[in-house]
Amino acid sequence: MSRLLVSLCLPVTIAAPALAQQKDGLDLSGTVRLRHESIENQPRAGFDRDDALINLRTTVAATYRDGPWTLGAELWDSRVWGADPGSPVSTNEVNTFELVQAFVGYRAKLGRTQLTLQGGRFTLNIGSRRLVAADDYRNTTNGYTGLRADVAAPDGLSATLVYVLPQQRRPDDAAALRSGRVQWDREGFDQVLLGGTIAKTKAIGPLTLEGSFYHFGERDTQGRPGRDRSLNTYGGRIIRDPAPGRLDVEVEAFHQSGRISSAIAPNATRLPVSASFVHAELGYTVKDAWKTRVSIDFDRASGDGTGGRYSRFDTLFGMRRADLAPAGLYNAIGRANLVSLGPRIETAPSKRIDITATYHAMWLASRTDSFSTTGVRDTSGHSGSFAGHQIDGRVRWWAIPDRVRLEVTGVVLAKGRFLQDAPNAPGGRGTRYLSLNATAAF
Template structure:
């Protein structure tokens, strides 16, 4: 169960209303988020059965706009305390004193279309954010270095194209990482991401469509072997936005092809890739004062099967929180070898409070592959495919509007047969995760 909350979590000050105001001149903003999280009966293999962690994430954003030009710089500092050797601390939790953004943007018109060109270091949120995103729940974010072009044309047509080198967070060695060593993140042609999206709003009534394609290329560098991924991910989505008294829906599907090494060993065999992912949800928003939305969500991400092809879906740089579950100490459910089905409720009792809750039943898409991102596997497939039932809830409250926000996140996972019987499944009963967050903005 959740341990006593450190006093620091209740005395937080300072962070970010954002550079979206687009005023000319200089804008400065900042955020500080303090998180206390705890887990009992850790689901992932190889870590402490019960654990706690304190996370601190601080950002400072500066932007200068003059006419069609904007210069932006953003510093991130992400640290943790309270860990021990059995705590899962990675570059998802720690990245100290990093200039994640340092870029220039130019806005212009080509005919009737509005065009923005951007170059340098920046964050990205593209389309549904299931493939390319700047993760918000996680203590660190994803940064990219390169070029981006955005176009918005009459008739609801929009497009985004990128050619970027994903920032590989450093240090990633365990000792230096836990000590909070400051080291510039690496970007290089050993990892390249390019592609984009094309969308059209209101194709048929309120229904919009979007097509996406991204290529990820990866190769070894001295002392850092990789799986040498060469992945083409393409697909699209169809959606109708929520509205009071109306049904809404979203369907997004991706196919992934290319090649990958069987392991990180230099002489590993190359395997052809054939993987897929589908998300679908059907919802209805009530005509009540709380703007309550009820929906049914379905997600399926393929897993690897015997047969000479690699079938485990790679979500590239996508976020997981909105659809599946939180990262942090939990971090057990992502878009890989997963079938998830269940209802969701979203409601806002006031302008300052909102609540989301889900219940998902989960299975493995491939019995002999590891379940999602847990590392738990039964290569024989004899432990079955049912992983369990997950209940996930989030409450957010603006204690001071636009200045100080409290958030509680809680997850309960009742283990199914696979998570009880697989050979390397951690012992213990129901998994319980809680986090308390305070975010201050200025």
């Protein structure tokens, strides 16, 4: 398989610098990422115990600027090979030939305040990206159709406001995904996301403060019943950015309320929602040439219990890789029914190499709910609450600076009592995940 990876990467590596184009107000760019990933002792329920996939993601973007106006478009093509009926292939991996972005933007100054408006199809990364993000590690991304406004006022005050229809990736049935069939993604008023984030730098000494509110509404569509979510998520963040020779801190908390159906059946009972999420991080950056940063990270996302209300936190369209673990074949740890604590180290031995390593001890917030995104559950609660120990490492190297980057990601999960004893827990005492990535930019 390593020979196959090299043979597929080499033409991309050679061709990438020659494809760069820039003309007047027009910028053209793109990426090609090839990934081989494998897993032993899959921790998620219902899939092959051992598996391997080849992912290919190609993006081409065009941006035209003329004074205050911007026109932009971006095409994504995401495919996989090597999947069989037991492989966890979904729209997280496959979305072929999709115009994820096609927008018009306008910039204006109102006194000392900068206003930017955007309409059409676009990607979003807002605040910490834990609620609204364009996922990068995953083979596909999140796209949105609607309106966005960004305001940058004097004295470090800024805001991002959105009213968007999340793009629902199509096709989404197993046969079409494995065949790579092309179908335009769907957006409609059956899924609506609105809200925004306001931030103020140096609000309290060196601390930046953020406040966020997002409403997500969802209802059934023809042939695709859902949980009819109506969720209000609100909270805030306190940040002191990392800098050499000093402590940094980040604390973010959200509460979630609203209503959700207890099942996808049309006459299912509607339940009130009361869920929560907290992320806390304390770090220190060493004054060294490697820019080494060490931190202790804590995450808690509530899980569902009993008592006539729904308590499992919904991360909406948030990323997971930066805080928790890779997606792809692993995809076991997300912001739901999780308590996680452990150290992180990040370092860059040179401008071309960066290394990240984390350790997380993990528990269930609720013993009777499924653990995080594994689908493993013990409704009796008799399997305990300790899920296991996770070690996650990543090394990235710019083989050709700003053009070709190679990446190795590995995860080892030593299963705790819950992931071994729960009734539907897959076999094996530990999980090993490895991905080899080559990305060319042009």
